[in-house]
Amino acid sequence: MIQIQNVTDFSLKYTLESGQSFRWNRIDNAYYGVVEGRILKISQAGTTLCVESSANEDEIHFVSFLRHYLDIARDVPKILAEVDNDAYMHRALEKLWGMRILNQALWETVASFILSQNNNVPRIRGIIRRLSERFGEHLTLAGYVDYSFPNADALARATEDELLACGTGYRANYLRNTAQAVVSGELSLILVKQMSYPEAKQALMRQEGIGEKVADCICLFSLGHLTALPIDVWIKRIFETLYLRRRATHREIRQFAHNYFGAGVGYAQQYLFHYVHECSNWADAEHLSLIELK
DNA sequence: TTCCAGGAGAGAG
């Protein structure tokens, strides 16, 4: 077990439970998840993180990897101060203080958010769990059993029926075709990692099944592009009711949000998104569900 | 039974 000390302005709970990763399970006070081929067990006590791994880790590299994965290395409080522009945002920041945006493995993020379209989080988690059980590698850590996320090669070779059996629904061929594009090099993940945000988004959106929202999720939750703004039904609802107070197109929301929140708009989005899910009795909930927009 | 979920694509206007 290794410890990471002096981790300030960080919440393991909100980071791992905010719908950006589908792979973490809380058992008692610890979180178990599969990250890049090994099981990790992470717990937080104050500003100390305790981490166990199913793999043989080189401590220096492992700590460096974790700091990047959990976005601890970034000056997030500075970013959050810059988006703290109003009472709504301020309450979200207070409630969820310490939530970070993960830097997750690119292929897993691409595949996961292809599966996320027109779907809900519990079901997305179930699909990914079944895909991993069926096509991933068996892993164990102190009695805890899980499976690695299947690589692109394994999903490229899967039949449509095998994917359907995991519950992918109509997204099966989106997933398989994208896996094949990654294997063939038609979609080079190595190159995508080196691209700017607009370039990466454009390259991802050439794949069938990856539209603007999914591409933005990949850019934000894997590539660290904090200007990415995934607009799902809830983010659209929030901006229409709380900020613009009228019906608005994605383009209008995007323009307003970038102008209003600036370069940290991706972080602002994540706090607003999770806040409405975390607080079903939110004082402003009636604005989101009852206001008639014309 | 109908509605909804971290949408995308095709088609019409």
Added chain:
DNA sequence: CTCTCTCATGGA
């Protein structure tokens, strides 16, 4: 460009 319809699945 915007709007609308459909797509597979399961829980509420």
